Amino acid sequence: MQLPKGVEWAAHSLVVLELTRPPHPVSSSRLAEAYALSATYLNKHLQRLVRVGLLSSTSGPSGGFTLIRPGNEITLADVVEGLEGSARLFRCTEIRCNGVFRDRGATVRAAGPCGIDAAMAAAEEAWRGHLATVTIADLAAGVDERSRATLTDLINRTT
Amino acid sequence: MQLPKGVEWAAHSLVVLELTRPPHPVSSSRLAEAYALSATYLNKHLQRLVRVGLLSSTSGPSGGFTLIRPGNEITLADVVEGLEGSARLFRCTEIRCNGVFRDRGATVRAAGPCGIDAAMAAAEEAWRGHLATVTIADLAAGVDERSRATLTDLINRTT
DNA sequence: GCGTCCGTACTCGGATAATCTCTGTCCGAGTTGCCGAGG
DNA sequence: CCTCGGCAACTCGGACAGAGATTATCCGAGTACGGACGC
Numbered sequence: 001m002q003l004p005k006g007v008e009w010a011a012h013s014l015v016v017l018e019l020t021r022p023p024h025p026v027s028s029s030r031l032a033e034a035y036a037l038s039a040t041y042l043n044k045h046l047q048r049l050v051r052v053g054l055l056s057s058t059s060g061p062s063g064g065f066t067l068i069r070p071g072n073e074i075t076l077a078d079v080v081e082g083l084e085g086s087a088r089l090f091r092c093t094e095i096r097c098n099g100v101f102r103d104r105g106a107t108v109r110a111a112g113p114c115g116i117d118a119a120m121a122a123a124e125e126a127w128r129g130h131l132a133t134v135t136i137a138d139l140a141a142g143v144d145e146r147s148r149a150t151l152t153d154l155i156n157r158t159t
Numbered sequence: 160m161q162l163p164k165g166v167e168w169a170a171h172s173l174v175v176l177e178l179t180r181p182p183h184p185v186s187s188s189r190l191a192e193a194y195a196l197s198a199t200y201l202n203k204h205l206q207r208l209v210r211v212g213l214l215s216s217t218s219g220p221s222g223g224f225t226l227i228r229p230g231n232e233i234t235l236a237d238v239v240e241g242l243e244g245s246a247r248l249f250r251c252t253e254i255r256c257n258g259v260f261r262d263r264g265a266t267v268r269a270a271g272p273c274g275i276d277a278a279m280a281a282a283e284e285a286w287r288g289h290l291a292t293v294t295i296a297d298l299a300a301g302v303d304e305r306s307r308a309t310l311t312d313l314i315n316r317t318t
Numbered sequence: 319g320c321g322t323c324c325g326t327a328c329t330c331g332g333a334t335a336a337t338c339t340c341t342g343t344c345c346g347a348g349t350t351g352c353c354g355a356g357g
Numbered sequence: 358c359c360t361c362g363g364c365a366a367c368t369c370g371g372a373c374a375g376a377g378a379t380t381a382t383c384c385g386a387g388t389a390c391g392g393a394c395g396c
Binding site: 002004005006038040041044058059060061062063 | 378379380381382383386387388389390
Binding site for chain 2: 001002003004005007008009011012015033034035036037076084087088089090091092093095096098099100101102104108111112115116119120122123124126127128129130131134138139142143144146147150151154
């Protein structure tokens with residue numbers, strides 16, 4: 001099991017947008033150029049972030065993507081949930097109500113939630129909770145000045 | 160992204176073994192019968208748990224799987240790691256060293272670890288850490304007496 | 319010279335293949351217990 | 358009646374297909390800029 005590569009790409013792209021804070025939209029091809037990614041595939045992921053309200057998009061020449069919220073109001077949890085959806089890592093299929101328990105399924109269910117499911121849910125909550133403490137602004141602050149300058153030059157390049 | 164179904168199956172099976180504590184090995188088909196699972200597919204997952212040392216297996220009639228460690232020394236983290244391996248949920252591909260940073264890759268790398276990777280790693284650590292606090296014995300303790308009796312009857316059945 | 323119109327180029331957005339993992343099934347190697355024959 | 362040998366059935370274990378998700382690509386709809394034309 002692995003997180004899709006798009007999470008990494010999108011997170012880095014958001015950090016770039018936060019770092020450079022361009023006054024104009026940035027096209028996916030420009031963002032892809034920064035880290036030598038596939039422009040069209042990156043575009044696909046940024047689209048999802050538009051749908052969930054993390055980015056706004058503009059068509060046409062000089063179009064592209066723009067951050068809607070400030071960087072300190074976007075967390076890694078938002079990125080993961082935006083791309084992956086809010087579906088749980090562990091999905092309980094309630095097998096405990098099948099097999100020899102088929103006839104008592106309702107009773108078992110009424111006795112309480114599945115312990116494995118509860119434990120998995122709590123662990124996942126810890127994971128998401130941790131992700132929610134890390135903002136894009138935090139990540140941008142960790143980038144060295146030299147790299148920031150390089151990215152700013154790229155993003156604001158007119159050619 | 161989702162955890163394989165095998166995690167759920169294997170975890171429930173371990174709980175059954177812990178609940179009933181049979182003096183003899185239990186075949187995968189018997190374990191599968193408990194929750195109406197595919198015996199051969201469950202077998203496949205239990206094999207992996209044998210390899211990582213959570214179970215022992217015996218061939219032949221009256222063969223099957225047996226818990227090696229006591230239930231309070233097996234955690235959900237062991238189960239997940241046994242089946243999934245220790246590979247990270249998020250794999251950083253270090254794209255920050257590509258594209259416009261290609262020529263300075265080594266410098267960027269030396270400046271410190273990727274912030275996104277570090278945050279993801281910390282979150283995953285929280286997840287795994289939580290899973291490590293839940294033992295199979297804990298889960299077994301949450302099963303009601305009636306269900307335990309039903310499972311014991313099934314596991315010890317001679318036919 | 320200035321305003322308007324049109325064409326072009328560039329953008330996002332979704333529809334369309336290729337690849338990999340997960341899911342599920344099947345058959346072979348090995349072992350144990352049973353059954354019958356022999357002493 | 359007890360012992361031994363062969364047989365059969367059952368087990369794990371790994372090799373073999375099918376489904377779903379991820380990865381990647383391509384083409385269409387729409388839009389803004391630039392140039393050409395008319396006034």
